[in-house]
Amino acid sequence: MIFEIEYSLENISNAVNQLLEAINLGPKIWLFRGEMGAGKTTLVKEIGQQLKIKSIVQSPTFSLVNPYETESGEIVYHFDLYRLENIHEAIDIGIEEYLDSGHLCFIEWPERAESLWNIPHINIEIIQLTEFSRKLTCNWQ
Numbered sequence: 001m002i003f004e005i006e007y008s009l010e011n012i013s014n015a016v017n018q019l020l021e022a023i024n025l026g027p028k029i030w031l032f033r034g035e036m037g038a039g040k041t042t043l044v045k046e047i048g049q050q051l052k053i054k055s056i057v058q059s060p061t062f063s064l065v066n067p068y069e070t071e072s073g074e075i076v077y078h079f080d081l082y083r084l085e086n087i088h089e090a091i092d093i094g095i096e097e098y099l100d101s102g103h104l105c106f107i108e109w110p111e112r113a114e115s116l117w118n119i120p121h122i123n124i125e126i127i128q129l130t131e132f133s134r135k136l137t138c139n140w141q
Helices: 009-023 040-050 087-092 095-099 110-116
Strands: 002-008 029-033 065-069 075-080 104-108 122-128 133-140
Touching: 002 009, 009 040, 009 133, 029 040, 029 110, 040 075, 040 104, 040 122, 075 095, 087 095, 087 110, 095 110
Parallel strands: 029 104, 029 122, 075 104
Antiparallel strands: 002 133, 065 075, 122 133
16 A cells, blocks of 8 residues: 655644554554655654654654653654664664564664565655655555
C-alpha cells in the first residue's frame, strides 16, 4: 500500500492525522527518510503529539534513542541514527532488542543501518517542495 500527501507546515497536524489513519494497524517499525532539514523530527513530534506522548518529543541525535510513554501507557522509541559510523554501533546500543519489543519504533536516518530493515516496516519519505511545504510518501514493506 502507498500513501502520499502534500502538506504545508501550517497543516502538518491534518497530514499526520491522515497518515495515522492510513497506517492504522501496520508494522511497528517506521523509517523516516529525507534530506537534512526535510522535517523528519518535526513530523515525529507531531505524530507523538497525536499519539498523546506525555513528554516533549526531541531529537535523540546524541543519545541515539529516546523512550517515550503515551497517556495510555504505550512505549514509543525514537531513534536518530545520523551519527552512527556503521551498523555495529546500532547493534551495540541494542537496537535489535528495541525492534523486537513490539513497541512503536520511529527511526530517523535508517540508511545508516540499512541491513536491519529485512523485517516488516513502514517507509516514510519526506521531500521538501518549498521552504514551507513537503511531500510525504509512505509505503509498507
